[in-house]
Amino acid sequence: xxxxxxxxxxxxxxxxxxxxxxxxxxxxxxxxxxxxxxxxxxxxxxxxxxxxxxxxxxxxxxxxxxxxxxxxxxxxxxxxxxxxxxxxxxxxxxxxxxxxxxxxxxxxxxxxxxxxxxxxxxxxxxxxxxxxxxxxxxxxxxxxxxxxxxxxxxxxxxxxxxxxxxxxxxxxxxxxxxxxxxxxxxxxxxxxxxxxxxxxxxxxxxxxxxxxxxxxxxxxxxxxxxxxxxxxxxxxxxxxxxxxxxxxxxxxxxxxxxxxxxxxxxxxxxxxxxxxxxxxxxxxxxxxxxxxxxxxxxxxxxxxxxxxxxxxxxxxxxxxxxxxxxxxxxxxxxxxxxxxxxxxxxxxxxxxxxxxxxxxxxxxxxxxxxxxxxxxxxxxxxxxxxxxxxxxxxxxxxxxxxxxxxxxxxxxx
RNA sequence: GGAGAGGUGGCAGAGCGGCUGAAUGCGCCACAUUGCUAAUGUGGUGUCCUCGCAAGGGGACCGGGGGUUCGAAUCCCCCCCUCUCCGCCA
Numbered sequence: 001x002x003x004x005x006x007x008x009x010x011x012x013x014x015x016x017x018x019x020x021x022x023x024x025x026x027x028x029x030x031x032x033x034x035x036x037x038x039x040x041x042x043x044x045x046x047x048x049x050x051x052x053x054x055x056x057x058x059x060x061x062x063x064x065x066x067x068x069x070x071x072x073x074x075x076x077x078x079x080x081x082x083x084x085x086x087x088x089x090x091x092x093x094x095x096x097x098x099x100x101x102x103x104x105x106x107x108x109x110x111x112x113x114x115x116x117x118x119x120x121x122x123x124x125x126x127x128x129x130x131x132x133x134x135x136x137x138x139x140x141x142x143x144x145x146x147x148x149x150x151x152x153x154x155x156x157x158x159x160x161x162x163x164x165x166x167x168x169x170x171x172x173x174x175x176x177x178x179x180x181x182x183x184x185x186x187x188x189x190x191x192x193x194x195x196x197x198x199x200x201x202x203x204x205x206x207x208x209x210x211x212x213x214x215x216x217x218x219x220x221x222x223x224x225x226x227x228x229x230x231x232x233x234x235x236x237x238x239x240x241x242x243x244x245x246x247x248x249x250x251x252x253x254x255x256x257x258x259x260x261x262x263x264x265x266x267x268x269x270x271x272x273x274x275x276x277x278x279x280x281x282x283x284x285x286x287x288x289x290x291x292x293x294x295x296x297x298x299x300x301x302x303x304x305x306x307x308x309x310x311x312x313x314x315x316x317x318x319x320x321x322x323x324x325x326x327x328x329x330x331x332x333x334x335x336x337x338x339x340x341x342x343x344x345x346x347x348x349x350x351x352x353x354x355x356x357x358x359x360x361x362x363x364x365x366x367x368x369x370x371x372x373x374x375x376x377x378x379x380x381x382x383x384x385x386x387x388x389x390x391x392x393x394x395x396x397x398x399x400x401x402x403x404x405x406x407x408x409x410x411x412x413x
Numbered sequence: 414g415g416a417g418a419g420g421u422g423g424c425a426g427a428g429c430g431g432c433u434g435a436a437u438g439c440g441c442c443a444c445a446u447u448g449c450u451a452a453u454g455u456g457g458u459g460u461c462c463u464c465g466c467a468a469g470g471g472g473a474c475c476g477g478g479g480g481u482u483c484g485a486a487u488c489c490c491c492c493c494c495u496c497u498c499c500g501c502c503a
Contacts, residue, residue, distance in 0.1 A: 037462090038463070038464095041462065041463060041472080042471090042472090044472075044473095045462085045463070045471055045472040046471080046472090048472060048473085049472070051483085051484080055482095055483045056431075056484080057483095058431080058483050058484070063483095066483065067483060070483040070484085071483080074482095074483085236423085238423090359423095362442095
């Protein structure tokens with residue numbers, strides 16, 4: 001949420017930001033409404049003040065003329081109050097659509113303007129044609145898509161046997177790495193109300209991305225980020241940073257992605273994710289943004305998965321973001337890097353929306369938030385494909401073995 | 414799902430039509446006292462909107478929304494939430 005004061009102070013900067021981020025918001029209308037809100041509010045306060053002093057002078061006895069006068073004041077008050085509500089609703093709606101300001105490091109442009117920060121790891125070379133993960137998954141009895149489709153619909157999958165152990169093992173491994181930094185596990189509700197989605201900045205922007213429960217003010221979360229922001233709405237935090245690892249299933253409609261990545265488990269309606277959520281002092285946001293990225297990279301390095309880090313361009317970032325890194329893993333069957341994790345610094349955009357404040361000593365303000373994937377089920381794609389051998393078996397990375405009962409290789413059944 | 418109770422400041426807890434932005438206690442801050450700590454005393458201690466250079470002024474907020482009234486934290490209606498008992502249940 002961009003505060004009204006900031007819009008008043010620098011309307012041109014807000015307009016420029018909208019232009020760069022492709023947001024169609026009428027900033028002048030906001031300014032006009034804001035002015036009207038003030039003048040209308042002043043009249044309202046004036047009338048209310050009159051009502052107050054008048055009724056205070058009343059001292060019990062209600063005479064006819066006095067009543068008429070008071071009723072007239074009340075009529076005026078109702079009128080002005082109704083108008084105030086209209087103005088505020090309109091204003092709120094419009095302001096809600098304003099995207100966050102960008103960090104100065106963000107490259108301006110579309111997908112093509114994304115910058116490769118670094119490439120890490122050696123891409124495996126195979127003396128056979130590497131199989132795509134969905135084939136390996138079937139061969140090794142790890143992923144059963146047809147039967148999940150049978151029970152649900154397309155874009156669902158059954159994770160089976162050792163694959164579930166992989167998920168658990170990875171979660172444990174990542175958690176053990178992050179815990180000493182202060183990250184605390186939270187397995188939150190996967191259904192949240194609209195206000196929570198608004199706070200995290202998913203509403204009103206991506207209305208269609210969440211599955212909605214009929215006749216309820218509840219939607220399935222697309223990421224535990226949503227729950228973990230809703231968690232602290234209206235709170236005044238007295239300690240920062242607050243570091244969480246959100247453990248949850250995530251649900252996405254993938255509306256508008258028909259025909260895209262239909263094979264395998266890259267783009268699905270439901271998946272598991274361990275998410276790093278940071279609430280921190282504004283001065284520390286940059287530091288934690290980098291730490292979260294290091295954590296993501298740590299895991300991939302430990303697993304020997306080649307990856308690249310991308311600094312995302314303005315056009316490739318959702319409205320709440322100030323700056324975002326994506327980490328993409330090498331996918332041998334496709335011969336390209338694909339997004340595995342995503343790490344966004346939201347500034348105070350979300351905490352302002354959710355009225356999440358901090359008060360530490362004499363200092364008050366809105367904490368900054370960072371949402372960064374730890375890992376999600378997508379990592380299995382990279383794990384299987386990069387670890388595969390000619391016979392379809394998959395070698396488990398050494399560092400992961402302790403979490404897998406020392407299992408070294410997953411063999412075809 | 415059925416029956417009852419309740420939602421007040423950072424917390425606990427009064428108030429149940431005007432003198433209440435709200436008693437009292439705890440916490441917190443400042444000052445005083447004090448070898449240190451503890452204890453004690455005095456004062457202060459919410460958020461938001463708005464006018465003002467400032468000092469300061471006006472307004473809103475006692476779960477949310479509507480209503481009654483000259484006047485509502487207090488009365489009425491609707492919704493949400495919490496607790497207790499019963500039922501059901503992984």
